[in-house]
Amino acid sequence: MADVKSGVNPLFLREEELRQGMELLFYAYRDFTAEADDMLERLGFGRAHHRVIYFVGRNPSIPVTELLSILRITKQSLSRVLGELVRRGYITQRPGLRDRRQRLLELTPEGIELERQLSETQRQRVARAYRHAGAEAVEGFRKVMLGMVEERDRDKLAARSADRPVAVRR
Numbered sequence: 001m002a003d004v005k006s007g008v009n010p011l012f013l014r015e016e017e018l019r020q021g022m023e024l025l026f027y028a029y030r031d032f033t034a035e036a037d038d039m040l041e042r043l044g045f046g047r048a049h050h051r052v053i054y055f056v057g058r059n060p061s062i063p064v065t066e067l068l069s070i071l072r073i074t075k076q077s078l079s080r081v082l083g084e085l086v087r088r089g090y091i092t093q094r095p096g097l098r099d100r101r102q103r104l105l106e107l108t109p110e111g112i113e114l115e116r117q118l119s120e121t122q123r124q125r126v127a128r129a130y131r132h133a134g135a136e137a138v139e140g141f142r143k144v145m146l147g148m149v150e151e152r153d154r155d156k157l158a159a160r161s162a163d164r165p166v167a168v169r170r
Helices: 016-043 046-059 064-071 077-085 109-133 135-148 151-162
Strands: 091-095 105-108
Touching: 016 109, 046 064, 046 077, 046 091, 046 105, 046 109, 064 077, 064 105, 077 091, 091 135, 105 109, 109 135, 135 151
Parallel strands: none
Antiparallel strands: 091 105
């Protein structure tokens, strides 16, 4: 029997509840990206630049092929964005140690600072929502988000999440 006191609709897979979830994702994404978008616009960058900076920062010495796999964009699109970030001094490229044809990417000190600035308000927004929701809800959120990720990436992300336990402060 459903717990009526919890306020949770046991029929969460009904059309209206699914639509509400989709709508919340749209609003959350809009607000999550708004301040970073303003900063990027002032620099003449877009969201593609932010994604590259973010994932290179999260994965130092990431090979270009792995970045392409994460972003799922064309080589041509990445080349345009990456070339601009390299020219403007936010990312460096160096050859791989074993395979000199491989290009490994890292943020420069300027890139690290830009990533920090772009992510700061986003981190604050996520932290605020996590604190408000509590550890159990955060774990549920992670499960929902992982469930929306394509299966080929899910195991890798789940393993990465397991390496970083949830620590929600009240």
